[in-house]
Amino acid sequence: MAGRIHPTAIVAPEAELADDVTVGAYSIVGPGVRIGAGSQVGPHCIIDGQTTIGRDNVFYRFCSIGGMPQDKKYKGEPTRLEIGDGNMVREYVTINTGTAQDVGVTRVGDDNWIMAYVHIAHDCQIASHTVIANSVQLAGHIHIDDWAILGGSSAVHQFVRIGAHCMIGGTSSIRQDIPPYVIGAGDPFRPVGINSEGLSRRGYTPETVSALKEAYKILYRRNLKVEEAAQQIAALQAQRSEASDALQVLVDFLNASTRGIARA
Incomplete structure (x- = not known):
């Protein structure tokens, strides 16, 4: 030795x-x-x-x-x-x-x-x-889940949660929770979509990625409260059974969020 x-x-x-x-x-x-x-x-x-x-x-x-x-x-x-x-x-x-x-x-x-x-x-x-x-x-x-990517010189506020498979661009300022699968950047952080390329590289099927894109629209495009969006995404699981597990990760994250999610 x-x-x-x-x-x-x-x-x-x-x-x-x-x-x-x-x-x-x-x-x-x-x-x-x-x-x-x-x-x-x-x-x-x-x-x-x-x-x-x-x-x-x-x-x-x-x-x-x-x-x-x-x-x-x-x-x-x-x-x-x-x-x-x-x-x-x-x-x-x-x-x-x-x-x-x-x-x-x-x-x-x-x-x-x-x-x-x-x-x-x-x-x-x-x-x-x-x-x-x-x-x-x-x-x-701070909690950061599996496969998340944080770009250089980004800063994350205390108690924030960053979900699995997120991709955060450089010099971002993160003040609220970032749901799983989301990609974005900015000060404050602005979500722009689903990390579809990263998910594909990790073996997620096109059908699952498509279902997650639909879930993203529910969460960010329909002016719903987080609780309402979580309920609608849970309902989406019955329609998109092939993506049920991936959607459940998102539902669980939203239900557990205490800081609110980044929506800027």
């Missing part, structure tokens, strides 16, 4: 690292850290706090992972950060632990591509297969 840790790196004796984990020059790994097999910590990184990291992750140079939350209410409670498998984390990314005011843990799932200068604040829940481009700033308590 010693041969995989650069002689200038500092790894706390209490840290738990799999035998093949590499730690680059001048990096620091704190006592509460656990890192799984195949993961790589580049030079000049700091990984501390109560942080658990899975297999085959790459932390590029100058990352700061597991730092305490940027929340004035934080009083040193034993909150955590959990990161799954196969994530790429590029230069100067910061990911903080959770707070006692929420679930107490920040989570990042599997196979996420997190580009340079991204900030993931306390209690964020990032699912899997997302792309978070350069300089995206995520405030606390």
Whole structure:
């Protein structure tokens, strides 16, 4: 194991690292850290706090992972950060632990591509297969579902939820929930349609994509309240049975929204 840790790196004796984990020059790994097999910590990184990291992750140079939350209410409670498998984390990314005011843990799932200068604040829940481009700033308590894509320099308000398969253009300002499958951009964010190309690439059939486009029209073109739109989309499931599961994801998201959805 010693041969995989650069002689200038500092790894706390209490840290738990799999035998093949590499730690680059001048990096620091704190006592509460656990890192799984195949993961790589580049030079000049700091990984501390109560942080658990899975297999085959790459932390590029100058990352700061597991730092305490940027929340004035934080009083040193034993909150955590959990990161799954196969994530790429590029230069100067910061990911903080959770707070006692929420679930107490920040989570990042599997196979996420997190580009340079991204900030993931306390209690964020990032699912899997997302792309978070350069300089995206995520405030606390944000939920991002599978396969979402956030363009560079976008900013997301605290407590916002971003649905699965969304595609958000660069420099967007997100202040309300973005329903699944939606594509758009702007300050404030403006939805323009369904992410049909992304859905097709992920195996969604033309029939399902067509049904989701119809659901989009119900949600955004008929001047309905969110509750009314959810009811009509639920009724659409009976007519478009081949898309029932995909439509249910949208209905569930709308019914759970507390901030309202972006409609600008």
